[in-house]
Amino acid sequence: RSGSRIRRKPFPFVPPDHGSLAGRERNKAVPISPVKMRVVSLEGVIDEFEALTKDASRTQRETLQKILEQNGEAEYLHKFGLGGRTDPESFKACIPLVTHCDLEPYIQRIADGDTSPVLTGKPISSISLSSGTTQGRPKFIPFNDELVRTTMQMYRTSFAFRNREYPIGNGKALQFIYGSKQAKTKGGLIATTATTNVYRSEQFKRTMKDISSQCTSPDEVIFGSDFQQSLYCHLLCGLIYSDEVQIISSTFAHSIVHAFRTFEQVWEELCTDIREGVLSSRITLPSVREAVSKLLSPNPSLADSICSKCVRLSNWYGVIPELWPNAKYVYGIMTGSMEPYSKKLRHYAGRLPLMSADYGSSEGWIGANVNPSVPPELASFAVLPNIGYFEFIPLEKPKGQQLAKTASTIHYTESEPVGLTQVEVGKEYEIVITNFAG
Numbered sequence: 001r002s003g004s005r006i007r008r009k010p011f012p013f014v015p016p017d018h019g020s021l022a023g024r025e026r027n028k029a030v031p032i033s034p035v036k037m038r039v040v041s042l043e044g045v046i047d048e049f050e051a052l053t054k055d056a057s058r059t060q061r062e063t064l065q066k067i068l069e070q071n072g073e074a075e076y077l078h079k080f081g082l083g084g085r086t087d088p089e090s091f092k093a094c095i096p097l098v099t100h101c102d103l104e105p106y107i108q109r110i111a112d113g114d115t116s117p118v119l120t121g122k123p124i125s126s127i128s129l130s131s132g133t134t135q136g137r138p139k140f141i142p143f144n145d146e147l148v149r150t151t152m153q154m155y156r157t158s159f160a161f162r163n164r165e166y167p168i169g170n171g172k173a174l175q176f177i178y179g180s181k182q183a184k185t186k187g188g189l190i191a192t193t194a195t196t197n198v199y200r201s202e203q204f205k206r207t208m209k210d211i212s213s214q215c216t217s218p219d220e221v222i223f224g225s226d227f228q229q230s231l232y233c234h235l236l237c238g239l240i241y242s243d244e245v246q247i248i249s250s251t252f253a254h255s256i257v258h259a260f261r262t263f264e265q266v267w268e269e270l271c272t273d274i275r276e277g278v279l280s281s282r283i284t285l286p287s288v289r290e291a292v293s294k295l296l297s298p299n300p301s302l303a304d305s306i307c308s309k310c311v312r313l314s315n316w317y318g319v320i321p322e323l324w325p326n327a328k329y330v331y332g333i334m335t336g337s338m339e340p341y342s343k344k345l346r347h348y349a350g351r352l353p354l355m356s357a358d359y360g361s362s363e364g365w366i367g368a369n370v371n372p373s374v375p376p377e378l379a380s381f382a383v384l385p386n387i388g389y390f391e392f393i394p395l396e397k398p399k400g401q402q403l404a405k406t407a408s409t410i411h412y413t414e415s416e417p418v419g420l421t422q423v424e425v426g427k428e429y430e431i432v433i434t435n436f437a438g
Contacts, residue, residue, distance in 0.1 A: 045160040049370070057421045059385040064088055067389060067436055070146075073117040074438065076106060088389075088419070097417070097432060100139050106438075107140045113187025119438025120144065127185060128194035130362040141362050143197050146436035150365055150387035151198050152207045157384065158358050158368040159211040165373050166328040166353070168246040173213040174238035174324065176250035176259045178230055179223035194362045195251055199223075213249075216241045220291035228262075229283050233292050235263055236270055236279075238324070239306060240295055245324045248349075249331040251357070253341040253376075256332055260319060260348045267310050275303035318350025333357045334376035342376055364388050364435040383420060388436070391417035392429035 052059065065086040071077065072084055082094045106118050111127055122144060129138040179199050182192040190197075198204050199222060208214050215222065217230075217237040224230040238245060250256045263270075273280050277298035283289045309322045321327060330349045334342055334356040345354060356376035359367040366388075367381030374380075383390060395412035417432055 042160040042163050045156065046164065049157065049160070053382075056383075056385045057419070060389060060420050061088060063386045064091060064389040064434070067434060070436065071117070071119070071121045071438065073121050074119055075117060076103075076119050076438070100141075103438075104140070107142060110142060111140055111185040111187055111189060111191070113185075120436075122146070124189065124437065126197050127189050127191040128197055128362055129180075129191055130194075139362070140191065141194070142437040143194065144437045147194075147364060148198060148201045148203050150384075150436070152203050153387060154358050154360070154365045154368055154384065155207055156211060158370070158372070159213070161368070161370045162329070162331070162355060162372045163211075168212055168328055171212055171246040171326065172216045172241050172244045173208070173247040173249055174234070174241075174245045174327075175213070175215045175217070175247075176231070176234050176255045177215065177222055178227060178255075181225070196223075213247055216245060218291040218295075220285075220287045224285055224288045226285055226288075229285055229288055231259060231262055232266060232270075232280070232282060233288060235259065235266070236273060236292065237295060239270060239274060239302070240299075242302070242306075242324050243326060246326055246328050247331055248320055248324065248327055248329075248352075249357075251333060253332045253334045253338040253345055256330065257341045257344050257348070260316070263319070264316055267306070271303045271307050271310075274306065275300050315347075317347055320349050321352050322350070327352060329353045329355050329372075331355045331357055335359075335379055339377060361433075363433050364437075366390070366431060366433070385420055389434040390420050391432040391434075392420070392423050393417045393432065395428045395430055 068077070068082070068086040068091065077095070080094045080096070082090065085091070085094075103119070107127075110118050110124050115123065119142060124142045124144055126143045128141040128143040130141060131138070177195070177199060179196045180193040182190050182196065185191050205214075217234050221230050221233040221237065224233070248256065250259070269280055269282075273296065275298065277296045279289055279293050279296060283292065306323060310319075313319055313322060320330065330345060330352055331354075332338070334345070334354060342354060353373070354376050355372045356369055356379040358365060358369055359381040364387065365384070367383045369379055370382045371380060394415040394417075396415065398411065398413055412428075412430075414430065418429075423429060
C-alpha cells in the first residue's frame with residue numbers, strides 16, 4: 001500500500017513437504033531475530049522459526065504497527081488521514097492500494113533531495129533501481145537500513161534450513177555476484193540495483209562470514225566496472241581457493257550457467273595464471289589487478305591438477321564437483337524465468353544438488369525456501385511475517401481462457417485482498433507489499 005504493488009508471476013500457495021510445517025498452511029511463517037550465527041546455533045534458528053510460525057497473524061499486526069509507528073510522520077500517511085492509527089483495519093480503510101506510478105512523484109522528490117518525511121520517518125539512504133521489466137525502464141525504489149536488515153534475516157533463515165540438509169563447516173563460497181554501476185541522483189543519493197545496495201553494506205559481509213559463505217573474490221572484483229574482467233577473476237579466485245569452496249552460488253541461475261560457459265573458453269588461460277603466479281593481461285583495471293595479484297603465487301601442482309581434470313571431462317559434465325570437491329550444492333534463484341537454465345546447470349553440477357534461492361523483488365523479500373531438498377521446479381516459499389506487511393489479491397481466471405496461456409498472458413479477475421493467514425492452499429495471488437522503506 002505505502003509500498004509498491006508487485007506485478008510478478010502469481011504466487012501459488014502449495015503446502016511443502018517439510019516436517020511439522022506440512023500440516024499447516026505453508027505460508028504462515030516466522031520472524032527470525034537478527035542475531036549473529038556464530039552466537040546462536042542454526043538449529044536454534046529453526047526452532048524459533050517453528051515456534052513463531054504458529055502465530056503469523058499476530059506477527060503481521062505487530063509488523064504493520066511497527067512500520068506505521070516508524071513512519072507516522074510521513075506526509076503520505078497524513079494525506080490519507082490515518083491519524084496515527086496502526087491497526088490493519090484503519091490502515092486498509094485509509095490507505096489505498098497503489099502501483100509504483102502512484103508513488104513515483106513522492107520518490108522523485110526524495111531522489112531530488114527533499115529530506116522531509118515524505119514517505120518514511122527515517123531517512124532514505126539510497127535508491128534501488130528495478131530491472132525495468134514492469135515499465136520498460138528501471139523504477140526508483142527507496143532503500144534504507146531496514147531493508148538490509150530484512151535481507152540478512154532472509155539469508156540466515158534459508159541458510160539454517162539448507163545447512164540442516166547439507167551441513168558445511170568453515171569455508172568459502174564461489175559467488176558470481178557483481179556490483180552494478182552506481183550513479184548519484186540530483187539530491188546526492190546513490191542509485192544502483194537492490195543487490196548492489198546490499199553487497200556494499202557491512203551487514204552483508206558480517207552475515208556471509210557468520211554463515212560460512214564468504215566470497216572467494218575480494219571486493220574489488222565484485223565491484224569492478226568491467227563485467228568480463230570480474231567474471232574471469234571470480235573463476236580464478238574460486239580455483240585458488242578450490243579446496244575451501246563449499247557453495248557455488250549467484251543471485252540468478254543464468255549467471256552461473258554463463259560463468260561456466262565462459263570457463264569452457266578460458267580454462268587454459270586460468271591454468272597459466274595459476275602455474276606462473278601472474279595475472280592475465282586481459283585484466284586491465286588497476287584496482288582489480290592489484291587485489292587479485294595479491295592472491296596469486298606460482299602453483300604448478302594446482303594448475304596441473306586443474307588441467308588434468310578438465311581434459312578428462314566429457315562435454316564438461318560435472319565440472320563443478322570435479323574442480324571443487326568439497327562443494328555441497330549449487331544455489332541461486334532457479335524459479336520463474338530462471339527455470340529454463342536448470343537443465344544446463346544440472347549438466348555442470350553433475351551429482352551436486354541444485355537449490356533454489358528465496359522469493360523476492362526489488363521492493364523487498366517475501367519468502368524463504370525452507371524445504372531446500374526438493375528440486376527447484378517444485379520449490380515453495382514460506383513468507384516471513386515480520387519483514388513487511390503482506391496482502392494477497394486473489395486471481396481468478398475468467399471462464400473461457402485458453403489453458404495453454406501462461407501466467408503472464410492470462411487476464412485475471414481480481415478480488416479484494418486478503419491477509420497472510422487468510423490465503424487458501426492451491427489458489428493464486430498477486431502480492432502487495434508494505435515495507436519499512438515507504
